[in-house]
Amino acid sequence: MSDAAHTNSRPVAFRGGGFAPKQRRGMGVLVFVLLILLAEWGTRSGFISNLTLPRPSDVAMTFVELWQSGMLFKHLAPSLSRLAVGATLGALVGVGVGVMIGLFSYVRAGLVPLVAALFPIPKIALLPLFVIWFGIDEGSKYALIAFGTFTPTVVATYAAVDNVDRGLIRMGQSFGLSWWSIVRKIVLPGAMPGILSGLRISLAIAIILLVAAEMLGAEYGIGAYILEAGSLYDLERLFAGVVILSVLGVCVSAVIAAIETRVLRWRV
Amino acid sequence: MDLRLAGVSHTYGETEVLRDINLDIPSGQIVCIVGPSGCGKSTLLRMLGGLEQPTSGQVLQLGTPPAGCLNPLTYVFQDFALLPWRSVRGNVALVLEDHGLDAAARAQIIDDVLARTKLTEFADALPKQLSGGMKQRVAIARALAVNPAVMLMDEPLSALDSQTRELLMDDLISLWTRQPFTAVYVTHNLAEAVRLGHRIVVLSRRPGQIREVVELTTPLAERAYGDAALEAQQQHLWGLMREEAAAADAELIHV
Numbered sequence: 369m370s371d372a373a374h375t376n377s378r379p380v381a382f383r384g385g386g387f388a389p390k391q392r393r394g395m396g397v398l399v400f401v402l403l404i405l406l407a408e409w410g411t412r413s414g415f416i417s418n419l420t421l422p423r424p425s426d427v428a429m430t431f432v433e434l435w436q437s438g439m440l441f442k443h444l445a446p447s448l449s450r451l452a453v454g455a456t457l458g459a460l461v462g463v464g465v466g467v468m469i470g471l472f473s474y475v476r477a478g479l480v481p482l483v484a485a486l487f488p489i490p491k492i493a494l495l496p497l498f499v500i501w502f503g504i505d506e507g508s509k510y511a512l513i514a515f516g517t518f519t520p521t522v523v524a525t526y527a528a529v530d531n532v533d534r535g536l537i538r539m540g541q542s543f544g545l546s547w548w549s550i551v552r553k554i555v556l557p558g559a560m561p562g563i564l565s566g567l568r569i570s571l572a573i574a575i576i577l578l579v580a581a582e583m584l585g586a587e588y589g590i591g592a593y594i595l596e597a598g599s600l601y602d603l604e605r606l607f608a609g610v611v612i613l614s615v616l617g618v619c620v621s622a623v624i625a626a627i628e629t630r631v632l633r634w635r636v
Numbered sequence: 637m638d639l640r641l642a643g644v645s646h647t648y649g650e651t652e653v654l655r656d657i658n659l660d661i662p663s664g665q666i667v668c669i670v671g672p673s674g675c676g677k678s679t680l681l682r683m684l685g686g687l688e689q690p691t692s693g694q695v696l697q698l699g700t701p702p703a704g705c706l707n708p709l710t711y712v713f714q715d716f717a718l719l720p721w722r723s724v725r726g727n728v729a730l731v732l733e734d735h736g737l738d739a740a741a742r743a744q745i746i747d748d749v750l751a752r753t754k755l756t757e758f759a760d761a762l763p764k765q766l767s768g769g770m771k772q773r774v775a776i777a778r779a780l781a782v783n784p785a786v787m788l789m790d791e792p793l794s795a796l797d798s799q800t801r802e803l804l805m806d807d808l809i810s811l812w813t814r815q816p817f818t819a820v821y822v823t824h825n826l827a828e829a830v831r832l833g834h835r836i837v838v839l840s841r842r843p844g845q846i847r848e849v850v851e852l853t854t855p856l857a858e859r860a861y862g863d864a865a866l867e868a869q870q871q872h873l874w875g876l877m878r879e880e881a882a883a884a885d886a887e888l889i890h891v
Contacts, residue, residue, distance in 0.1 A: 535713065535715055535717050536717055536719060538687060538713075538717070539711070539713060539717035540730075541687065542685055542687060542707075542709075542710070542711045543707050543710065543711075543730075543731040543778075543782065544706075544707045544734065545730075545731070545734050546734050549733065549734050553719070553730060553733075554719065557719070557721045558721075560721075633762075634720045634721040634722075634762050634763075634764065635720070635764075636720070636764045
């Protein structure tokens with residue numbers, strides 16, 4: 369069977385492409401830039417009325433003003449400290465309780481139904497209660513953010529502990545490692561990927577609750593700033609506030625991504 | 637230190653897995669346990685190391701483990717069971733950390749076992765960077781580090797391709813020749829059994845009972861790949877196991 373015998377030879381068509389996401393640098397930024405340019409062009413040409421959408425350049429101007437007047441940091445500082453304290457508290461307690469649920473059958477039997485009952489409560493509905501419990505000042509805001517961060521962290525953590533390879537735990541036992549060593553050197557590192565991906569969600573929820581708490585009673589803070597702008601129908605300032613929140617979200621996500629690449633270097 | 641199984645039987649719920657197993661594991665020898673799939677050979681090994689309790693009967697430790705033995709009964713697992721977040725060195729270090737050794741003593745043990753398993757230059761690699769054969773060598777190094785009285789090997793070469801398996805068998809033989817160790821080696825591969833075993837215990841299908849114990853007298857170092865005498869032994873074992881294996885296979889289909 370030589371080539372000559374088959375006059376109608378042709379290459380086999382390739383059909384194995386696609387379905388494999390690749391990294392495409394700059395696409396994310398491009399989409400942002402295009403949307404902003406579209407809004408700028410629309411508002412300038414009158415295609416989009418100024419009542420529906422503020423002009424991006426005006427929002428930028430407002431932002432610069434905010435920066436120059438020093439008000440940016442007056443609003444940002446209390447917000448960031450509330451977020452830091454509340455989210456840290458909620459995440460720490462959440463990881464702790466989640467690990468306990470993962471390790472002890474009694475704790476699991478006792479707390480899983482409780483967590484299931486707490487999870488769907490819109491935490492913001494409890495703010496009046498928190499104000500009475502923890503005071504009108506920072507305490508109630510910390511508590512609200514901590515509580516909102518706590519529930520998703522617990523669920524992610526105990527699921528992550530459940531997913532640690534039992535074979536590795538048996539290995540630890542077979543080498544006579546102490547219980548504490550097994551928890552510290554096998555269970556916790558093994559649960560780390562799940563805990564970190566849970567934290568991504570918890571921290572996004574923390575930002576949402578931060579704004580909610582500040583809208584309900586704060587003199588300074590991004591939430592208060594947005595609420596004030598909204599009630600005056602000052603769209604430029606409203607959008608400037610929203611942009612700050614988005615940037616905050618992107619930063620938090622970037623921090624977790626950085627932690628992941630550092631801590632989870634071993635992942636295949 | 638010897639191990640003895642005395643009248644060991646085991647059931648999982650309704651299923652009887654092992655029936656009246658009596659077996660001695662003398663020190664300095666490699667005892668291979670072969671049998672059709674599902675005959676309870678891995679269960680038997682888990683009992684030997686105290687990871688599972690028999691329904692009836694006893695697992696006895698005869699004599700005391702030699703001095704300097706950190707973990708008398710030490711496993712080598714089929715799936716290697718390496719911590720993916722620790723380097724080769726870190727994985728070996730893990731099993732030494734709970735024994736109150738100072739850092740210098742630990743480092744000395746680690747360097748020694750890595751050299752014996754020819755892993756010195758890979759000390760800082762992560763498991764994901766290693767091939768299957770290398771991973772199992774790390775697991776063997778880890779087992780050697782605690783200076784075990786008995787090594788319990790659960791199909792240690794079954795996850796590897798056949799070339800790697802040959803290489804690792806050679807490694808195990810040279811390790812044993814240089815410093816004889818006691819081992820219980822569970823496998824379904826008869827070629828491995830006749831290469832590595834001083835005694836080969838043939839189990840029947842479920843419920844597992846001892847069908848025959850074959851003693852091999854040829855020294856390990858003289859058993860080569862494709863040896864005619866070994867081939868004959870392997871034929872004999874296959875003769876014993878063939879019907880059992882076929883029956884065990886059919887059993888699964890009928891379930």
